[in-house]
Amino acid sequence: MRLLYFAWLRAKIGTAEEELALPRGVEDVAGLLEWLKSRGPGYAEALKNLETVRVAVNQDYVGPEHRVRDGDEVAIFPPVTGG
C-alpha cells in the first residue's frame, strides 16, 4: 500500500510518502494507525491525538472502521484549512 502524509503530520513523521506491504493483523484504518504508532517516535507523536487526524483511502474520506487492503492509497492528514 501507498501511504501519504500531509502538513504537520508529514513534518512530524519526517516523510511525505512511503510504500509498504499491509502489515499482518491490520484490517482497518484504526488498526493501521495503531500499527503506525509503533514505528517510531515521530509516528507516535504525530498520531498521539487521533481527533486531529483525518484519513482518506483512495482519495475518499473514511472512518476508523474502513477496511484497508494492499494496493490502497492511504492518506493521513490534519483537518483541512483551505479556502
Add this chain to the structure above:
Amino acid sequence: MIRVQREDFDVGLELEQLTKGNPRIGGVASFIGLVRDLGGGDRVEALTLEHYPGMTERKLAEIEAEANRRWPLDASLIIHRYGRLEPGDRIVLVATASPHREAALAACHFLIDWLKTDAPFWKSEETPQGERWVAARSEDDEATRRWKVTK
C-alpha cells in the same frame, strides 16, 4: 469548472468567460478569498498552501457537482491556488451564474463553506515567531453543517 494552480488569476477575465455566450444568465455571484496579514493575533508575513494533488481536484469536482444538483446553475467556477502567497494575494475564487440571483448567491455561499471543510488544503503561516500550521476552526465546521441534508 475547477482549477487548482500556483499562478494568480484575473477575476474580471474569469467572470467574463464564465458567462460568455449564455444570455440566459441573469446574475453572477462570486467570492474571492485573500491572504490576511493577521493570524491568531500575530502578523503574517506569508502563507504556504499545501494540497493533496488528485484528491483536491476530485473533492472540488464533487462539491461543484453537489451545488449543481441543489441549484439551477448555468455555470460555476472554482479556482484554488497553492504554494507561497503574501498578504493581499488571492487564494480562491468561487463564482456561480444562474438566470436569477437567489440560486447564484446561495450556491456561491455553499461552495465556499463546503470547500473550507472538505477540500484537502493546509495553510502554514510565516510569522515573526516562526512558521506554524494553521489550526482548523470549529466555526468552519458549523458553517458547512448548515448546508448538510445528507452526507
